[in-house]
Amino acid sequence: MWKLFRFLRPYRALIALVMILILLQALAELYLPTLMADIVNNGVQLGDTAYIWRMGALMLGITLLGTGVAVGASFYASRISSSFGRIVRGKVFAHVERFSLQEFGEIGTASLITRTTNDINQVQQVLMMMLRLMVMAPMMCIGGIIMALYKDAELTLVLLVALPVLAGAIWLITSKGMPYFKAIQKKLDRLNLVLREGLTGIRVIRSFNRTEHEVKRFEQSNRDLMETAVKINQIMAVMMPLMMLIMNLSTIAIVWFGAHRIDDGAMNVGDLMAFIQYAMQIMFSLLMFSMMFVMVPRASVSASRINEVLEKHPAISDDAAGGMQTGSRPAEGVLEFDGVSFNYPGAERPALSGISFRANPGEVTAIIGGTGSGKTTLLHMIPRFFDAAGGSVRIDGKDVREWPQEELRGSISLVPQKSVLFTGTIADNIRYGKEDASDDEVRKAAETAQALDFITAMPEGFDSKLDQGGANLSGGQKQRLSIARALVRRPKLYLFDDSFSALDYKTDAKLRAALKGETTDATVIIVAQRVSTVMDADRIIVLDEGQIAGIGNHKELMEGCGVYREIVASQLSEEEIA
Known part of the structure; x- marks a missing residue:
């Protein structure tokens, strides 16, 4: 997947800006529990209302600042990832256009469509998450540990037990789901293939009364994809309840041991409240990592499929x-x-x-x-x-x-065995052979190809619109337009x-x-x-x-x-x- 990220070079400045905004967001979120502890310790316990109002206004200001930078980070992360997807799609399409017929046969048209659409979307979504979560999560985790140690070093021992358990659970669940992530893209290829054959061959399917057969083929591929997706979701569904269980048990342990620390006079109530919030921030940062572990394996499979296309050298060059x-x-x-x-x-x-x-x-x-x-x-x-x-x-x-x-x-002008026309007007299709052809040249080519009679009989003549593949024309009409397209090139x-x-x-x-x-x-x-x-x-x-x-x-x-x-x-x- 890292190979694809070379296309991010034009956006290095924006990426740096996103990093700065996320750093400011993390600092704002890490500072808020300390302010709350100060309000409880120095305001509520001492009955200093003015101090509570003053610190409350400061908390509100930092919250608004954190919200603003979070919105900015999300906006620019989305812009970078969308631009990345546009660049990669363009690179893949341009590269595929240079393929010989041998490469099309090896990879398959259906798979190339899936790789250019679904696979790139997978990587694009993960990039957006990485720009935010993979920077935010370590900042929150490390910052939370430092602040927790600052509040009470002895109580941090509870986290030394909880965090390895949480990390181990995440690793176990994601390792179970990895094989299914690799399989789901191939099954998506298969579904795309069946769908494409069913739509392009609809006339043959109906003429041989094979509609039910094709419906069953599609249902089989669709069900196969669904069952794989359900298995992944079943595995990943265990993650959130398990994470919440570990987090809640950790909170109970912190409150239990923290209460004893308060009784001994070694800790204030406000500090315990702040410590609980820092513990939650640390654990939520691990949850952010777990979300990445869910998305990255599938995106890695997609990225390898995209790289396979980009690294494939045409046999004819x-x-x-x-x-x-x-x-x-x-x-x-x-x-x-x-x-x-x-x-x-x-x-x-x-x-x-x-x-x-x-x-x-x-x-x-x-x-x-x-x-x-x-x-x-x-x-x-x-x-x-x-x-x-x-x-x-x-x-x-x-x-x-x-x-x-x-x-x-x-x-060379080639008129293929199977006539291929494109959406657009009749004139556009004839000019496909020569972009700068004049109206007289287009008309002359159509006349030579014996297509002028049926073109002029159409309501809009040469400006008549063609459906996809020229579906609104007969086989002979499509063939004559293909010949006209070849003739206009001379x-x-x-x-x-x-x-x-x-x-x-x-x-x-x-x-x-x-x-x-x-x-x-x-x-x-x-x-x-x-x-x-x-x-x-x-x-x-x-x-x-x-x-x-x-x-x-x-x-x-x-x-x-x-x-x-x-x-x-x-x-x-x-x-x-x-």
């Missing part, structure tokens, strides 16, 4: 050579695969093996193959979502690993990952015809399942189990590639093939 060459980006867009192979971690066989081809500007290169043949994996290697295990992927003769990622991806490489699957054949044909006029100077790679989508490509690459089964145009492949003929025969009639 700019190397020293590539990272220095900023300001340049692919100028032509010539794409080459040279003996490329790739393995997913733990896979039995390579996802890609011996892939070699060249795609030139002004040409359309299509990739087709069966499910699991490696089409999307091949496409994802171009923008470096994955790095080749063997061979190289080159753009303009230079390995993509030598290009800075920002420059490389700035020259890059050197276009990557279409099965991006026409939700379109009808007529719209598919019109869109591909419109694309030809817009991509004459760019390299176009199309991954598709439909033969009709790839038939007119300049070059078709047929993949089979991660290897190239054939390269050529439609006519050449029909003559010399059995895998391609099988795919064509499965989709087209004999008349269409002829």
Whole structure:
């Protein structure tokens, strides 16, 4: 957890101010019992009313001062902890944005959400408590012991028995609860995962009548989390009654022995009253520590999970050579695969093996193959979502690993297999590809993507609002907006990952015809399942189990590639093939 506190450096002055305010609060609280003892000893016993009023006014003034500094300390402690949470959340989010797909797979999206929200909140709350209690508690404990010794050293022997018993009880209870604190965060991850799957997959769940099954899954995870939380609370619930029992027994012992001290004339009544208050302050300071013992273990688990994210280095990053060459980006867009192979971690066989081809500007290169043949994996290697295990992927003769990622991806437009849209207007989503795109550029991109008709038919046109994930659009409409977002960028490489699957054949044909006029100077790679989508490509690459089964145009492949003929025969009639 201490590693995270390096983000508090900008607030060192405020932390020092909080320490000073808490010191003043502690001094005020420690001085009040002595003033009360003086009022009893010198005012009440001697019948000096003026002295009582004078000391009473002083007590009121010190109380108000203590209240003021306590409010100030709480305000600044809250401000520091909230700012700390904001900084850490920003650091985690920025770091996660640099992760490759491998890191997302290792940690999991649900866990990353929990770590960025709940875990940071846990550490933030403990920081606020630490700024107050971990400073206040030792001050009150040490100060209380000194003042108790000053009032009566012999009576302090009672505390020598009570304090170790109290500390031992706190340690025993917190040690029992520690394993559960570590388990509860993992169970929260599980609950978040089930909830996320249940909400994002609601259409599939309802279409297969699996609502009851998902409710049971959620109830099981929810109950598991609840049972762990209840066990923690049951253990911690013992703490307060036990503490109060020890404190009350200590008070009885102090009164018993103090009464004998008063009878012997070795102690005044006011001093005994002050001693009892100092004993309570000492014990309450230990209770403050116990509260920290409850919170710190859970926060420590959360902090280690946050540090795990921050210390995880992305598997794909700019190397020293590539990272220095900023300001340049692919100028032509010539794409080459040279003996490329790739393995997913733990896979039995390579996802890609011996892939070699060249795609030139002004040409359309299509990739087709069966499910699991490696089409999307091949496409994802171009923008470096994955790095080749063997061979190289080159753009303009230079390995993509030598290009800075920002420059490389700035020259590529990818339309993913699953359309991803963001909340905001239609124009905002298209401008996601180019922030400074003019209205004419946005409109032109939408027209080329065959999206202009349905956009203009909407009441607010390009200013129409989209729901989360574009839920208020059909699959084909979302796909066309994704294509428009790619087109507005006008890059050197276009990557279409099965991006026409939700379109009808007529719209598919019109869109591909419109694309030809817009991509004459760019390299176009199309991954598709439909033969009709790839038939007119300049070059078709047929993949089979991660290897190239054939390269050529439609006519050449029909003559010399059995895998391609099988795919064509499965989709087209004999008349269409002829």
